[in-house]
Amino acid sequence: MTDNPTVYVTRTIPEVGLDRLRERFEVVVRDEKLPPTKDHVVSRLAELDAEGLVCLLSDEIDAAVLDASPDLSVVSTFSVGCDHVDLAAASARGIAVGHTPGVLTETTADLAWALLMTCARRTVEGHAYVADDEWETWGPTLLTGPDVHDATLGIIGLGNIGTATARRAAGFDMDVRYSGRSRKPEREDELAEFGIDATYVDRDELLAESDFVSLHVPLTEATAGLVDEAALRRMSEDAILVNTSRGEVVDTDALDAALATGEIARAGLDVTDPEPLPADHPLLRHAPERLVVTPHIGSASTETRNEMAEMVAACTEAGIDGEPLPHSALRDAGME
């Protein structure tokens, strides 16, 4: 061990971030596939007198973790979402919290579109059909689905990722609506530059009128269970739901029922509740005809994950140096 401050990393992140951290710090990486228990993190932070903690969205960072090492000055999460970090507890203790906004916006919007397209054009079913040797001839009604072009796209939560998802609709001549806590004229202007006339509507109207509903809200007390039984009932029976935000935004049982009764046509989920979704979960009986699930890979392009690793390292450095973080979750949450 050197005299350099110690940074504990709960699971390995792209090398570019670790290399940068190693230039200045003693870096201890827990090289395991599965997340650590909270007790494990607490005891490692205490043993190491760690000044920095690099964590993932699968780690719960609460008061017990924040109190584990008296020297802890920064938690840097390899994610934009911070619902797994007790921000109020960090703020009360003067512990900085870094995250990775911006860099994953376009990559996550790409995945929302991948799910939207695959649900509409039934590509996963198509692949299974071929792989299962069912493809005997060209079929006039084989695997038909709705058109994407000229359809109505409803965005719930017109933040960075919601706006990037909406922007992609320009290539498909779609009618774009959005809902959220308030109207966002600056986002409307941004989209207008791409020829998109994004209309602010209330959520019920959006649900009733959209062919595709894409969710882009952070997980908060107000958004947990936002897509519940009543919301799903408002959607058209031909509608497709896409979720790349957080699994808990959708009531899983209500979605299961809506898919079973045909209240909505299909769902494409990159996030689920629970997460991971076990293969024997009842929801998966709808796959792939009504449901396509990917394992929370919204930001998973090589370039984006490398940039996220660099951002995590930059936030850790700033936190240990007592400097303002380049990407502070506390500042973004209005707690700084």
Ligand code: GLV
């Ligand atoms: C992914 O979900 C993230 O929050 O970065």
